[in-house]
Amino acid sequence: MVGRAAQSGDSRRRLLSSGICLGVLTCAVFATSMVRAESLPEALVKAYQTNPQINAERARQRATDENVPQALAGYRPQVAASLSAGLQAVRDQLPGNVIQTATLKPWQIGLTVTQTLFNGFKTANSVRVAELQVQSGREALRNVGQGVLLDAVTAYTNVLANQSLVEAQRANVAFLRETQGITQKRLNAGDVTPTDTAQAEARLNRGLADLNAAEVNLAISQATYAQVIGNAPAQLQPAQTVDRFGPRTREDAIGLAFREHPAVTAAGFDVDVASTTIRVAEGSLMPNVTVQGSVSRSRDSDPTLGTFGTDQASIIGQVTQPIYDGGTAASQTRQAKEVAAQSRLVLDQVRNQAKTAAVSAWVANEGAKIAVAASESEVKAATVALAGVQKEAAGGQRTTVDVLNSQQDLITAKARLIGAQRDRVVASYTLLSAIGRLDVKTLNLNTPDYLPEVHYHQVRDAWHGLRTPSGQ
Structure with missing residues (x-):
């Protein structure tokens, strides 16, 4: 009777397995016909183009570019026009107590041009400071771009991993449900005790709880994906590592991080900014030389004046030397x-910090390789073990709990493998970020690279205009 029950169980498992495979294949074909699978490089392109964080950083950099024309304004003349006009009531008392009143309409118009000739090199140093701030800002933008791309990789692989976990848990629930059914039939036939059915039911409920947790994590990762990438995930292709772009040795990783990581290069530019700012401050102690030219015309309708209008023109040079400013x-x-x-x-x-990050990323990437290999071997061994325990249980040499424990070992091994594969991809991209090369050019993404120097050259020598190059 035990042999017939085992044969019946094997037949059900084969039928269930065939049904699951057919269902998965049908869904895959249908999904492929309806929605084209999205690859990781395509998701990175969307994040690079639409992510609000990186676009906000680009706007900040464009605002930083404007520091240069503001500093260059110190070389240019300052032109001011003035106009005054009004009404003036006049009451004159003449000899003989004669009172004369009049309403005057005086006006004056003028134009003044001021040019700074020397201000203690403050303008030159201010321009240098502004240019260095632009360089530092570009490196900060590059660093933010690396962070956004790494966030996109993490979001993409999290969705893939959680989808795989949900499918694994669903297969686990199907197995446990089938095991419970077989155990119940064997209980009715008198082959097992109620303890076996209780154990099978308990494991099934644990499997349902694990499936629910996996579905919750999947929903959370999908929401994070939409936040980072810009659209909800559909059908995703398996992600590949980027070891071909990474360093060959740990020493290479450290050296590249020292030289090329944007946080390091930005900090280097900040040192230059601070050093040049010292010379700007010292310029306040030096003399200022300016020249000012002005023209004006005034008219006055007071009949008591000898003249009714004045035209003036002047050129004045001025030298100012600060002595004490408190x-x-x-x-x-x-x-x-x-x-x-x-x-x-x-x-x-x-x-x-860059050195520590590079070493950590290198070690994590190497460790991820070992973890994947170990997890793959664990899954293979657990699969073989489960098949053996099932055969031994069919022969009466194993109990129901042995089968349940072996199945739990297998599902745990699969979950560990899924996590290791996810960590393997993320670790390779993290290592690329740690050496400062996680960018569009290195990854060869199918999108134009954002070039901050384009806006810089558009505004650097602009003498006037309120609209930005984008038309705002």
């Missing part, structure tokens, strides 16, 4: 020196 310039100079010292220390700190 200590403001001296304090600003000392402050700038301290800021420069701070920026050098920050650069050392960022370099150390």
Whole structure:
């Protein structure tokens, strides 16, 4: 009777397996015909183009570009026009107590042009500071771009992993449900005790809880995917690693992080900004030389004046030497020196952080390779073990709980393999980010690279205009 029950169970399992495979194949064909599968590079392109975080950083960089024309304005003349007009009531008392009144309408128009010839090199140094700020901002933008792309990779692989976990848990629930049914029939036939059916029911309920948890995690990862990528995930293709773009050794990873990571290069530009700011502050202690030209015309209708109008033109040169300003310039100079010292220390700190991140990413990537290989072997061994336990249970050598434990070992191994495969992909991209090469150009993504220098050259030498290059 046990043999017939086992044969019946094997037949049901084969039928159920065939039905599941047929259903999965049908759904896959239908999904392929309806929605084209999205690959990881395509998802990265969408994130690079539409992610609000990176677009906000690009807008910040365009605003930083405007510091340069503002600094260059110190080389250019300042032109001001003036116009005054009004009514003036006049009451004159003449000899003999004669009172004369009049309503006058005086007006004046003028134009003044002021040109700075020398201001202690403040303009030149201010332009240098603005240009260095632009360079630092570009590196900060590149760093944000790396973070967005890594977030996109993480969101993509999380959805893939959670989808696989949901399918694995569904298969586990189907197996446990079938096991419970077989155990119930064997109980009715007197082959097992009620304890076996209780154990099978308990494992089924645990499987249902695990399936629910996997479905919750999938829904959360799908929401995160939509936030980072810009659209809800549909059918996703398996993700591939990017080891071909990474460093060959750990020493190479550290060296590249020191030289190319955008956080390090941005901190280097910040040191230059702080050092140049010292010279800007010192310029306040030096003389200023300006030349001013002006023309004006005024008219006055007062009949008591000898003239009714005046036309003037003048050119005036002026030299101003600060002697004492209460200590403001001296304090600003000392402050700038301290800021420069701070920026050098920050650069050392960022370099150390880059080294630590590179080493961590390298070790994690190498460890992920080992974890995948070990998990694959574990799944194979657990599959063989489950098949053996099932055969032994059919021969009466194993109990129901042995089968349930072996199935639990298999589903745990599959979950570990899914997580290891996900970590393997993320680790390869993390290593690429740690050396500063997680960008559109390195990944060869099918999208134009955002070039911040285009906007910079559009506004650098602009003398006027309120509209941005985008027309706003």
